[in-house]
Amino acid sequence: MTVIALIVAAGSGQRLGGGLPKQYRLLGSRSLLRRAVEALIGHPRIDAVRVVIGPGQDARAAEALAGLDVGEPIVGGAERAESVANGLAAIPDGIVLVHDAARPFCPPSVVDRLLDALQSHDGAVPVLPVADTLAKGDRVLTGTVERDRLYRVQTPQAFHVEDLRFALEEAGSRRATDESSVLIAAGLRVATVEGDENLHKLTTSSDWERAEMLIAAQMV
Ligand code: CTP
Ligand code: MG
Secondary structure, three states: OOEEEEEEEOOOOOOOOOOOOHHHOEEOOEEHHHHHHHHHHOOOOOOEEEEEEOOOOHHHHHHHOOOOOOOOOEEOOOOHHHHHHHHHHOOOOOEEEEEEOOOOOOOHHHHHHHHHHHOOOOEEEEEEEOOOOEEEEOOOEEEEEOOOOOEEEOOOEEEEHHHHHHHHHHHOOOOOOOHHHHHHHOOOOEEEEEOOHHHOOOOOHHHHHHHHHHHHOOOO
C-alpha cells in the first residue's frame, strides 16, 4: 500500500513570533520545513512526501525545498484541520503519515513503529508519558489528575486515508487539535507507539533555542 507523508506547513508561527513564519526560518543551516521533510523523505517505507503550505507562500516554499522531490505544494487553510483536509483531498488512498513541519527531527524508528502498529489498528500515534504532576483549578488548585494513563501525543500520526476521510466527515465542523482525536470520536481504534523527545514541537523561542543546542551538540 502506498505510504505518503503529509507535512502541514501552512501556519503563521504566531507564538514564536519574528515575522517570518517559523517553518521558513533557518534552524542552524537549514529551514525548519526542510529539516522536517528531510527527516522523512529517505525512509525506505515512505513512498512520497507532500507538503501543505500557506496561500501565497510558493516562492518561500520553493526556496526551502529546493532539490527535494515533494511534487507540487498543496495549499492549506486558516486552521490546521483545514490544511490537513486539503492535503488529504490531494493524495491517493493508502496510508498517510500526517506530520507537523514544526517537528524537525523525526527518528526513522518512530515511522517503523507507527507502520507496524497500523497493521492491526485504524490509526497509530507516537506518545510520551507525562512527567510532571498535573493539577486542576485556577488561582486555587482544586485537585490533581492521575497521570498514569495520560500521554503527550506527537506527530507523525499514521492512518488509512479512507478512515481519516470518514472520521473528518463525521466530525463536520467540530474542531480538533489533531487527527487521532477525530478518529477516536468516530469510534475507530488508535494505537499508541513509543514517541521520542526529539519529536518535540517547536512552538516558543525556548523550544527553538533547545533545538539549536541539539544541532550544535550534534545530538540530532
Ligand atoms: N499548520 C497548518 N495550517 C494552519 C495552522 C497550522 O498547516 N492553518 C501547521 C503548522 O505550520 C505547523 C503545525 O500545523 O507545522 C503545528 O502547528 P503550530 O505549531 O501551532 O504552528 P503555527 O500554527 O504556525 O504556530 P502558532 O499556533 O504559534 O501560530
Ligand atoms: Mg497553531
